[in-house]
Ligand SMILES: O=C(O)c1ccc(O)c(O)c1
């Protein structure tokens with residue numbers, strides 16, 4: 001299977017695009033004509049440069065407004081085509097995409113268009129070139145792949161074939177299974193793109209909001225299953241028009257593209273086991289059983305105050321590492337490691353960001369297979385020298401410089417706490433009844449959110465929830481949850497658009513995406529609140545106005561309302577159940593802990609409470625009278 005991507009999908013100049021595409025592992029590129037025209041260099045040199053990088057030009061595109069024109073426009077269209085054929089031969093590619101006409105003078109008529117293509121096929125054949133016809137979703141007369149196929153079929157020329165583009169088919173809600181009726185060898189090329197489910201003009205949606213397969217909401221897997229079932233053997237190519245990608249880092253976007261494409265084709269293979277596909281087998285998505293540990297890189301006074309906070313949250317020291325400066329804190333099933341090492345990954349993370357979550361450990365069924373899939377999807381494995389008596393725990397580099405370790409029982413890795421840590425005697429102090437990590441909240445720029453959601457959903461058995469808006473007094477933050485079906489592991493992605501939001505300020509402070517808060521689950525939040533009070537924990541103060549509003553919004557008994565208010569607990573409810581949350585004050589540049597209880601099947605994260613929580617946090621960070629920066 002040949003992988004390909006259109007140059008229009010990646011930011012930068014032509015050389016930067018090619019560099020990124022080649023490094024990400026693609027076999028070929030579609031040259032989007034504009035990218036060539038903007039380049040200063042003859043086509044022969046461009047062709048050579050591309051081949052020298054180990055890439056093939058799978059397609060030249062687009063050729064517009066060709067079919068169904070009256071004379072003299074028709075003759076002119078053929079002349080234009082001959083000029084582009086010249087260019088293709090110089091570049092060294094044999095396939096051109098003709099997209100369905102939007103020309104105001106195009107007459108329409110299936111047979112007229114078929115005749116035009118039959119003649120174009122003759123001209124192309126003389127030069128050993130091929131022409132593929134794509135129905136644009138907003139084409140004037142042809143906007144459905146079934147009509148484009150009928151034209152190709154009637155043109156009846158071996159050098160004329162069909163080009164399918166998942167966006168155009170799926171955006172118009174055309175059943176992708178109609179592709180199963182088209183002979184595979186008549187499909188010359190397949191372009192893939194996803195898009196978020198938003199109602200808008202088709203052209204605008206296509207030109208600004210396409211995304212990598214899996215990043216949006218269209219049934220791209222069903223589309224590709226139909227294409228493969230039809231017997232298609234050509235390249236699978238990404239064609240993504242996206243405003244954020246146009247301004248993104250070329251290397252990141254290209255890597256995301258490769259990850260999404262391999263993941264998609266692996267999904268197709270699993271869904272259509274009877275179709276032979278030329279793709280190396282890769283392990284299936286891993287099921288995450290839970291968060292095994294969260295590791296903070298910290299030093300000196302910051303580390304002391306972090307550990308002080310852990311103490312008031314009811315954590316106890318459970319062990320010290322046999323060789324490294326690591327302290328293991330524990331409560332219920334929660335393990336938090338404080339790493340004060342001055343060399344290695346944690347040390348670099350600390351140098352770059354200050355106190356930060358440098359590592360997350362996930363419990364999986366098979367750590368090696370998890371890394372195997374990640375690497376097949378273009379993720380870098382991570383390893384660090386291990387000392388005597390230490391376990392080599394498989395790991396990968398996540399996004400934004402993060403590291404993920406994988407712990408399984410089968411390989412004995414889950415014994416790491418006994419093997420590598422000298423266990424301390426548990427002090428007599430009582431804990432706060434916190435049992436597990438409910439979710440980990442990662443903050444990033446809005447532009448990075450698609451990369452992160454793709455990362456989690458392509459590697460693990462996790463699904464994404466719809467995006468929600470979180471109103472910060474100083475701007476909007478978008479939030480999206482990615483979670484396992486059983487809730488054993490949940491991540492929330494918070495995308496900031498301005499540094500003035502709490503999330504954006506944290507992002508600026510910590511130099512890039514990282515964990516901003518960790519939510520710890522209690523089975524009885526009122527009891528936990530009482531224990532936390534005894535331990536000296538200082539909750540985030542929530543104003544009276546919030547509780548007055550709460551009693552208006554929900555039918556809550558006065559007594560219950562008083563309990564919530566006394567403990568600074570925020571409340572929410574959905575169809576499934578009830579939700580209670582309280583927060584710590586911010587520490588180390590804007591991180592914080594959340595303590596929560598889900599009662600019944602509450603599925604959300606308290607988005608309705610976020611504006612009030614954020615305003616309260618900002619009051620602590622920005623005392624009255626301080627100017628706003
Ligand atoms: O937006 C466009 O015009 C356009 C051009 C070429 C394509 O292959 C496509 O899918 C869309």
Ligand SMILES: [Mg+2]
Pocket residue numbers: 134165191239
């Ligand atoms: Mg297309």
